[in-house]
Amino acid sequence: MRTLLALLMVVAIAVPAFAAGNPDIAAYVTFDAGAEVPRVDPAAYSAGEVLVCLQEIEAGFTTVSFAVAIDAGVSAPAAWTSLLPGGLAIGDYATGITLSSTECMTGEYVCLCSGSLFYLGVPGTINIVDHPDYPRWVVDCNDGVDFYCVLNNGGVLMDAPETGECISPVENATWGGIKALYR
Numbered sequence: 001m002r003t004l005l006a007l008l009m010v011v012a013i014a015v016p017a018f019a020a021g022n023p024d025i026a027a028y029v030t031f032d033a034g035a036e037v038p039r040v041d042p043a044a045y046s047a048g049e050v051l052v053c054l055q056e057i058e059a060g061f062t063t064v065s066f067a068v069a070i071d072a073g074v075s076a077p078a079a080w081t082s083l084l085p086g087g088l089a090i091g092d093y094a095t096g097i098t099l100s101s102t103e104c105m106t107g108e109y110v111c112l113c114s115g116s117l118f119y120l121g122v123p124g125t126i127n128i129v130d131h132p133d134y135p136r137w138v139v140d141c142n143d144g145v146d147f148y149c150v151l152n153n154g155g156v157l158m159d160a161p162e163t164g165e166c167i168s169p170v171e172n173a174t175w176g177g178i179k180a181l182y183r
Contacts, residue, residue, distance in 0.1 A: 029154035044121025065134035071124030078115040104141035123157035
């Protein structure tokens with residue numbers, strides 16, 4: 001009985017250690033596959049591409065859930081394509097999509113999908129928004145669920161408003177400074 005209890009305790013403590021393998025994962029909108037470019041200034045009635053990417057991927061991932069909101073008048077309805085191996089997609093980009101890969105995705109950054117846009121000449125934003133059922137979920141390669149923050153959205157003919165989500169609210173402090181707070 002004691003052995004069983006000890007084994008259950010080890011499992012209960014060890015299993016959560018596999019989750020949160022990507023503690024600082026961030027999602028962002030870019031208009032250039034090789035760089036973080038959150039703004040584009042296209043000519044009216046021209047075609048272009050927008051990408052949704054993840055960065056700070058430490059433990060890799062297989063699945064991610066999100067939605068994309070495009071302000072009215074910015075573009076004709078976008079045609080989206082998954083860039084993950086296998087191209088498994090459930091849902092709709094406007095109302096909530098879950099993209100899955102057939103392999104563990106790792107790297108400094110990974111672009112999830114590409115949207116073909118037809119710009120209409122109206123300023124606005126392209127925003128990463130929460131999936132209605134799985135808000136900000138990223139399933140890492142160990143089947144743990146992590147959560148992303150939105151580093152930046154995209155701006156068309158304007159700067160996208162700052163999200164401020166990926167900034168850590170914790171300030172650097174020394175142990176002596178912390179002890180001084182409680183004297």
